[in-house]
Amino acid sequence: MPLGECELSVTLVVQKYGGTSVADLDRIRSVASRVKRQVALGDQVAVVVSAMAGSTNQLVGWVHGLDAAGYDTAEYDQVLASGEQVTVGLLAIALQTIGVPARSFLGWQAGFRTDRSHGSARILEIDPAPVRECLAQGKVAVIAGFQGISPERRLTTLGRGGSDTSAVALAAALGAQRCDIFTDVDGVYTSDPRIVAKARKLDRITYEEMLEMASLGAKVLQTRSVAMAMQHQVRVQVLSSFADLPGTLVVDEEEIVESQIVSGIAYSRDEARVTVLGVSDRPGVAAAIFGPLSDTGINVDMIVQSVSRDGVYANLTFTVSRADLPRALAVLERARAEIGYEAVGADADVCKISVVGVGMRSHTGIAHKMFSTLAAKGINIHAIATSEIKISVLIGEEYTELALRALHTACGLDRD
């Protein structure tokens, strides 16, 4: 490669492969071939990889086998970080055997400095110099995702979805033209294709939309990585490591030429509804309810307050994540005297459905279309929440599929 004369025009691409893409030697070879194709285009390539599928679970299983709770998270990280160490070395070797110069980096070797929150560390800074030097030597840099090093020079792991975050952060630090996230789906869809047969793959989606989709259970990209991509304006592509097709590009709103009003319909079954009945309608009562929940680390999402006809008593409905429901009920029970309520009701069989689209900022009428579509199907709405680019409703879980398909059609998203 005549790097000297056209250095400025070399494209730098970060690729990320998850655990299923490097699950065995055959798949590692297949990843190596894919990296080679990118290199053949004349691009500089940095590859971020996860541990082999299953290996992290085995390591976690060993730690839990010794100490089911309360183990030292710094030691947990020491054990877990060994997983990616294996795959980076193996992928570097697989690349070398097909004639692609490569070298591997552990998180700390690639300059990933994190805070000391072992098990869910945050990246503070990346020193891109070692990886840059490797790329400048015409080599592929293979980097262990999910890990970094604390100020005390102990190994840290980034927690769930950490490898996506590693890849996006590295792309930002290197000023890469693109960050390709290879996964087992081939892109972001207008809705879950397992439920909505007419769902279409999106060519492009904005960071804001992706954030809403990600946090609402369209588990293609982790929320953290999308937020980081948005912050640093990293162009992220989600695509399949098993097919050879373009995926979905996650980009800034300005890059979306022809924007749909609605981009997708997301859903989350990870919800539970709590209703506090017969609360006296006085100042400070909301604080009396939500204060103790917040102190216990329970996130409250949709909130609806309905006042009775005499204006003295109110009912308060809100949602928490399904996993938090038992704890939320216990907190309310303990705070009963302080809050002063008649009864508490709970329902875990609910689903949150969200219509998402940046076009909703400038177009009205989507809320009306959403409510009337659901009403026409006889679906009752328990709660509503809105943001600039999203309307969410809480409905009975058994209506999930019906609601998704009806809204997908009503919003004009169906594939021809």
Place this chain on the structure above:
Amino acid sequence: MPLGECELSVTLVVQKYGGTSVADLDRIRSVASRVKRQVALGDQVAVVVSAMAGSTNQLVGWVHGLDAAGYDTAEYDQVLASGEQVTVGLLAIALQTIGVPARSFLGWQAGFRTDRSHGSARILEIDPAPVRECLAQGKVAVIAGFQGISPERRLTTLGRGGSDTSAVALAAALGAQRCDIFTDVDGVYTSDPRIVAKARKLDRITYEEMLEMASLGAKVLQTRSVAMAMQHQVRVQVLSSFADLPGTLVVDEEEIVESQIVSGIAYSRDEARVTVLGVSDRPGVAAAIFGPLSDTGINVDMIVQSVSRDGVYANLTFTVSRADLPRALAVLERARAEIGYEAVGADADVCKISVVGVGMRSHTGIAHKMFSTLAAKGINIHAIATSEIKISVLIGEEYTELALRALHTACGLDRD
């Protein structure tokens, strides 16, 4: 522990556990209990561990599965070093669960600096500060053996027996009172107890004797670690991690109060005999034979030259390791014209038997006793080699057991 008032009298012990001792969670728990017993004596304890038995083989298998030969040894080290990373984290957690404060260190975190000979790196220096600090805090330091970091800050592994070497080197750097090597045998014996039923466990053995025993196939301790212990005067104890008995102490000659003339009878089947027949007896002929062998990296051990009666032609017999025999024969074939010989003979069915003991420095007569004992059993000697503390003979392999037992008895080593 009232460290403040008796700091100088605190004993520092390095323990080393091999792969079979940490092969699963139960064994790791058992190692933790053993460490706890040492801590309960008031000692500071640094523990060096290997990877779980089998894990290194799996990692090597993956590397070979991608590239059977010629792989990048730096990447091989990256993959292999993950093995001890798992065990140090797990052992630290196992210690914490039984109330023993502990933290783990990878090779580089514990200050193991090596050269850049990936796959068989040499330790250049150990910065003992991080481990010292950990011990001073009243914690057990759990250190990954077998690994270090190169001047380029890439991970290195020390090759075969590396964890023993790590432990001894650390003991030297820390100025430890003792380095306990836990293994699956309970000490060093006067001969191989599987062959010589009357073999006795030695309470003490000198470094020099241990070196001869180790290099001669008594595979209790790796030669490198013994040499390092001798150089830095580290008291090494070999003992079983499965029994609760004192083992064998490897110490300086001065510490041996009542020395036997002969300490043990070692043997090695890893030998092959080569005979070059009809070489002209002129100056430089030995160089013509051994030069090309040495250039090819083949070690030559015992050498016997016999001159024919007319003094013109000689026969040259020497030994090489059995694995090197095919290459040695190929080298001789290629150098035939230059050397000028009639024929080459080879015999892989040979065994080297050695009588070892520092007492031989001041006592004569052992050689005579050895030769006459073998002669009485009808065993022919093909070659002889001696050092200050050792006499070795090469015999037919089928006589191995007979010779070992006869010499063991003749040297007065039999257990009562």
